[in-house]
Amino acid sequence: MSADDATRPPRARTRGPYKRSAETRASILAAATDVFTELGYRAGSMREIARRCGVDQSTVLHHFPDKSALLLELMTDRDRQADAVLAAQHADAPEQIPQAALALARHNAGTPGIIELYTLLAAESVTPDHPLGEFFRARIARVRGAFEDWFARMADAGLLRDGVDPDFAAASFLALWEGAQLHWLIDPDGVDVVALLEDHLRLLLHEDVLPST
Amino acid sequence: MSADDATRPPRARTRGPYKRSAETRASILAAATDVFTELGYRAGSMREIARRCGVDQSTVLHHFPDKSALLLELMTDRDRQADAVLAAQHADAPEQIPQAALALARHNAGTPGIIELYTLLAAESVTPDHPLGEFFRARIARVRGAFEDWFARMADAGLLRDGVDPDFAAASFLALWEGAQLHWLIDPDGVDVVALLEDHLRLLLHEDVLPST
Known part of the structure; x- marks a missing residue:
């Protein structure tokens, strides 16, 4: 999941990757809600959000810098x-x-x-x-x-x-x-x-x- | 300021050390208000409170565990x-x-x-x-x-x-x-x-x- 969507082969990019990217984005937002609600802004980390989504931190950073x-x-x-x-x-x-x-x-x-x-x-x-x-x-x-x-x-x-x-x-x-x-x-x-x-x-x-x- | 008040010579203990201890306690509370107000509970540290008071962390811990x-x-x-x-x-x-x-x-x-x-x-x-x-x-x-x-x-x-x-x-x-x-x-x-x-x-x-x- 850490690969950038742009690097995927063209055939798979017609719909699947966009949908998957939207799903990943939604799961990042859900995990971020949990993490920041538990820890606040200062103590909550992108690393913990990535961990809870089961994705690499680079994937989180791809969606949100x-x-x-x-x-x-x-x-x-x-x-x-x-x-x-x-x-x-x-x-x-x-x-x-x-x-x-x-x-x-x-x-x-x-x-x-x-x-x-x-x-x-x-x-x-x-x-x-x-x-x-x-x-x-x-x-x-x-x-x-x-x-x-x-x-x-x-x-x-x-x-x-x-x-x-x-x-x-x-x-x-x-x-x-x-x-x-x-x-x-x-x-x-x-x-x-x-x-x-x-x-x-x-x-x-x-x-x-x-x-x- | 890091020495425990109990180690001071007896003569100075009649009033001075108690007063000084109370002053230290008050300055710790003032610094703690600043630190926790800026950083919140999770990110605020006893070390930073001690630093702002100009005392050792052990002095802070002596007053507040x-x-x-x-x-x-x-x-x-x-x-x-x-x-x-x-x-x-x-x-x-x-x-x-x-x-x-x-x-x-x-x-x-x-x-x-x-x-x-x-x-x-x-x-x-x-x-x-x-x-x-x-x-x-x-x-x-x-x-x-x-x-x-x-x-x-x-x-x-x-x-x-x-x-x-x-x-x-x-x-x-x-x-x-x-x-x-x-x-x-x-x-x-x-x-x-x-x-x-x-x-x-x-x-x-x-x-x-x-x-x-």
């Missing part, structure tokens, strides 16, 4: 999945935003591994020279901006309770979400992230926007 | 300081609880180093075999219990808005606090933890409990 490239792919893939969940919930309509957000929280509850990695990397990213420092600064600003847009549109549609500032609602919803996920990772039985977010939305929105379930 | 002992002391010292801030604010009276909590949030804003270390260790503590895994599980449960007691007493005193469940208020206040701190560490200019907590308290409490500032 270094640890930062791997981590960045894992984090952007997580965001792509989140966008897909929101799109499927038609989060562009103000009335659908609360349920779309809760659907994403439910999706996260089903993927604890990547949430654990995200939470660890976010905390690590504050440390000096962390390769994802700039990524997380930009990401937090971007997500807060998206949430501000959400709550501004819900305000325009008359869904927010009187006196609730849309920007406060956005920042508090985001902070509550990620704090609750941290506490859920630490104490899975003690924290229900979806229920906390739902109750928080009930405080922010008019009573009839989010019917009791 | 291993990294977990050091981390545990840093975290329990943080909790002792928090308890002192709350006690000074008379947080035992229900009416004083909101201002006491905000005073603690302001105190935290003035100690970003230890908040960064706390946040990193909390996220790391979820990883396998982390020495503070049990500490953080117990701590989250304990703090949530203390917050539940706070909000239950405020509910008894008639301070909570109608329909606000004290246990939800406690869990959401704690999650919002720690999530906001994470976002503040990532983007110090973009997040005001104290303002977020204050606005959240305004949602949870009757209007006249927390006057506008």
Whole structure:
């Protein structure tokens, strides 16, 4: 598996090698999630990721030149999945935003591994020279901006309770979400992230926007 | 500085060595905060802590037998300081609880180093075999219990808005606090933890409990 795909004979390259390369890439990403979740960015190694995939380290480096490239792919893939969940919930309509957000929280509850990695990397990213420092600064600003847009549109549609500032609602919803996920990772039985977010939305929105379930 | 205090001549031991030992201990704790904040638990080393204090590693080991002992002391010292801030604010009276909590949030804003270390260790503590895994599980449960007691007493005193469940208020206040701190560490200019907590308290409490500032 350590041979570069480009060195294979032409006949085998019509479909098989591409598929195999995609499978190898996927198995590297899965192993990287495990390794970085267990050890964090600094202690996790490309060598250990290769070992768990059963491939040479050169194969890992062929797909991802270094640890930062791997981590960045894992984090952007997580965001792509989140966008897909929101799109499927038609989060562009103000009335659908609360349920779309809760659907994403439910999706996260089903993927604890990547949430654990995200939470660890976010905390690590504050440390000096962390390769994802700039990524997380930009990401937090971007997500807060998206949430501000959400709550501004819900305000325009008359869904927010009187006196609730849309920007406060956005920042508090985001902070509550990620704090609750941290506490859920630490104490899975003690924290229900979806229920906390739902109750928080009930405080922010008019009573009839989010019917009791 | 590497000589054990017990080997010093008796005359110098009446007060000097004890004081010097306490100073060494304090400088070890300060260096440990820096090292673990920069590198995390796994990559931070006792050797590096000793180097920054300008003492032998044996001196560090004399005060703290291993990294977990050091981390545990840093975290329990943080909790002792928090308890002192709350006690000074008379947080035992229900009416004083909101201002006491905000005073603690302001105190935290003035100690970003230890908040960064706390946040990193909390996220790391979820990883396998982390020495503070049990500490953080117990701590989250304990703090949530203390917050539940706070909000239950405020509910008894008639301070909570109608329909606000004290246990939800406690869990959401704690999650919002720690999530906001994470976002503040990532983007110090973009997040005001104290303002977020204050606005959240305004949602949870009757209007006249927390006057506008």
